[in-house]
Amino acid sequence: MVLADIANLIRSKNAGPFTLTFDIMFADLASYRRVKGSGALSPAAFAKLYLCLVEKVRFFECENALAFKFSIPRPLTQGELGDGDMHGGQQFVPLMNLEIP
Amino acid sequence: MANGQLLQIRFISPVGCVGGGISGAALDEALAQAPDFIACDAGTTDAGPFSLGMGVPAFPREAVKRDLSLMLRAGRKANIPVIIGSAGTAGGDVHVDWVLEIAREIVAEHNLSLRTAIIYAEQDKAYLKRLLHQNRILPLDPAPPISDSIIDSSSRIVGMMGVEPLQQAIAEGADFVLAGRCSDSALFAAIPLIQGFPPGLAWHAGKVSECGTLVCETLGQGVIFTTISQDEITIRPYGDGLRCTPHSVAAHSLYENSDPYLHRECSGTFDLTKSTFDAIDDVTVRIRGSEFISEPYTVKLEGAVLAGYQSIIVGGIRDPYIIRQLDNWLAAVRSYVDESVSHVLGDELDKSSYSLTFHTYGIDAVMGSLEPDPKHLPHEVGIVLEASAPTQEMAHKLAQLSRQPLLHYPIKEWAGSITAFACLHNPAVIDRGPVYRFSLNHVAVPSTPVEMFRTHFIDLCGSEKPWS
Numbered sequence: 001m002v003l004a005d006i007a008n009l010i011r012s013k014n015a016g017p018f019t020l021t022f023d024i025m026f027a028d029l030a031s032y033r034r035v036k037g038s039g040a041l042s043p044a045a046f047a048k049l050y051l052c053l054v055e056k057v058r059f060f061e062c063e064n065a066l067a068f069k070f071s072i073p074r075p076l077t078q079g080e081l082g083d084g085d086m087h088g089g090q091q092f093v094p095l096m097n098l099e100i101p
Numbered sequence: 102m103a104n105g106q107l108l109q110i111r112f113i114s115p116v117g118c119v120g121g122g123i124s125g126a127a128l129d130e131a132l133a134q135a136p137d138f139i140a141c142d143a144g145t146t147d148a149g150p151f152s153l154g155m156g157v158p159a160f161p162r163e164a165v166k167r168d169l170s171l172m173l174r175a176g177r178k179a180n181i182p183v184i185i186g187s188a189g190t191a192g193g194d195v196h197v198d199w200v201l202e203i204a205r206e207i208v209a210e211h212n213l214s215l216r217t218a219i220i221y222a223e224q225d226k227a228y229l230k231r232l233l234h235q236n237r238i239l240p241l242d243p244a245p246p247i248s249d250s251i252i253d254s255s256s257r258i259v260g261m262m263g264v265e266p267l268q269q270a271i272a273e274g275a276d277f278v279l280a281g282r283c284s285d286s287a288l289f290a291a292i293p294l295i296q297g298f299p300p301g302l303a304w305h306a307g308k309v310s311e312c313g314t315l316v317c318e319t320l321g322q323g324v325i326f327t328t329i330s331q332d333e334i335t336i337r338p339y340g341d342g343l344r345c346t347p348h349s350v351a352a353h354s355l356y357e358n359s360d361p362y363l364h365r366e367c368s369g370t371f372d373l374t375k376s377t378f379d380a381i382d383d384v385t386v387r388i389r390g391s392e393f394i395s396e397p398y399t400v401k402l403e404g405a406v407l408a409g410y411q412s413i414i415v416g417g418i419r420d421p422y423i424i425r426q427l428d429n430w431l432a433a434v435r436s437y438v439d440e441s442v443s444h445v446l447g448d449e450l451d452k453s454s455y456s457l458t459f460h461t462y463g464i465d466a467v468m469g470s471l472e473p474d475p476k477h478l479p480h481e482v483g484i485v486l487e488a489s490a491p492t493q494e495m496a497h498k499l500a501q502l503s504r505q506p507l508l509h510y511p512i513k514e515w516a517g518s519i520t521a522f523a524c525l526h527n528p529a530v531i532d533r534g535p536v537y538r539f540s541l542n543h544v545a546v547p548s549t550p551v552e553m554f555r556t557h558f559i560d561l562c563g564s565e566k567p568w569s
Contacts, residue, residue, distance in 0.1 A: 015359040017539045065351040071359035079149040
């Protein structure tokens with residue numbers, strides 16, 4: 001199984017012009033706990049997918065929202081020359097295929 | 102409303118952004134529930150730095166007028182204040198004046214009379230440089246470098262106000278508060294805090310309400326109605342088929358925030374770590390336990406600086422021989438353009454002052470350096486060439502000089518002359534105008550919560566009079 005098979009929403013978005021934030025959300029507590037228990041989601045795993053320093057990855061487990069959150073500095077500030085995703089909305093895709101053992 | 106006497110305070114959040122489209126029917130339904138005020142955010146940096154830099158709004162005037170008219174008329178009907186913040190998208194002075202002009206039209210058309218407080222949030226550059234020299238401008242993480250020249254070259258810098266300037270306006274008896282750049286949550290927390298409601302609840306109520314029906318299970322046409330008491334918040338929508346659930350309300354605090362629990366405002370941080378969410382009925386949620394920690398007063402700054410002017414060419418490539426060597430081919434096109442520029446525009450356009458960016462759709466245009474699969478070759482590649490230069494004229498010429506090499510740069514697989522690039526338009530070059538970049542991610546440390554903001558009081562009515 002991969003993360004996209006279990007989550008009911010995986011999304012990315014700017015959190016202000018300098019930060020990208022990623023939400024991974026679930027329909028029920030069992031799915032949330034299954035992913036949490038697998039240990040597959042971690043700052044180290046995220047840093048590897050998004051080619052950034054693990055110290056720059058902020059990770060939150062939000063059980064009451066049935067969600068995980070990652071935040072990282074934007075590789076390019078929003079709207080900088082070369083930025084191809086003004087709202088940061090299409091940056092979540094590498095998370096979809098994360099293997100959940 | 103005597104201090105500390107209220108058992109509850111109620112408010113309406115009619116829409117996530119002025120101009121987003123208020124449901125008049127839902128607003129009427131909520132208005133029947135005796136709200137104490139209406140508040141609405143009108144701004145965002147979400148679309149990018151252009152609005153702030155250029156001094157223009159991101160919503161059509163008609164859409165803003167329609168929503169503002171519904172709110173102002175509802176406010177007069179119920180005799181309650183209406184608070185609008187981050188006017189005109191970026192909340193600069195020119196944006197506030199744009200909304201003020203719309204309000205004047207509404208007042209005249211509907212024969213309203215409004216004691217109006219206008220709060221400007223644009224910052225004086227000499228003042229900011231003074232703060233900078235006193236080490237009272239601090240970087241957030243990550244922050245671009247700051248200096249006198251960054252402040253001077255920014256086309257516009259705004260400060261994001263907290264509740265205090267709004268509270269001053271309300272204390273003076275304003276029916277309508279029209280504020281420049283402002284914390285979204287502060288618009289809703291200002292009056293509950295005057296009334297002595299717990300800060301953790303007042304701020305969290307603002308946070309969950311400010312995006313309108315985005316806090317609901319599914320987005321739809323409606324308004325949010327929020328009640329604060331001494332120990333809890335209740336939140337519900339009015340509008341067909343809409344419901345708040347404990348999950349939807351808890352999940353809303355994640356949206357567009359880097360930290361789902363800690364939210365920094367001017368006067369401190371509200372902490373949702375201990376918040377609980379329970380269903381009261383099918384559509385209403387109760388929140389308890391949210392806290393607020395006071396911290397040294399800071400005001401977030403937003404600035405935009407002109408990065409240059411841009412012209413673009415849009416088109417695509419289908420030839421598999423080119424697609425399989427696209428990086429090298431585009432590098433060769435770039436070298437050819439560089440050479441033409443130095444021959445043709447050499448005296449006027451130095452190489453360090455312009456840039457050519459190829460966005461290659463189908464390869465890595467969307468994710469750039471984060472693309473995990475850049476080697477996967479599609480059958481067709483879309484290309485947007487951005488030519489950026491210090492003037493529009495130069496950007497246009499730069500793009501024009503790029504067109505021929507894009508069309509005809511040869512590859513060894515084909516003998517003779519080729520046409521490699523499918524242009525979408527004639528003329529191929531589209532001028533985009535000025536391009537801005539965000540210049541600040543910093544906070545200022547003012548001496549008082551209100552010194553960075555300028556409030557004007559006027560009576561808006563059919564014939565305008567000074568405040569009496």
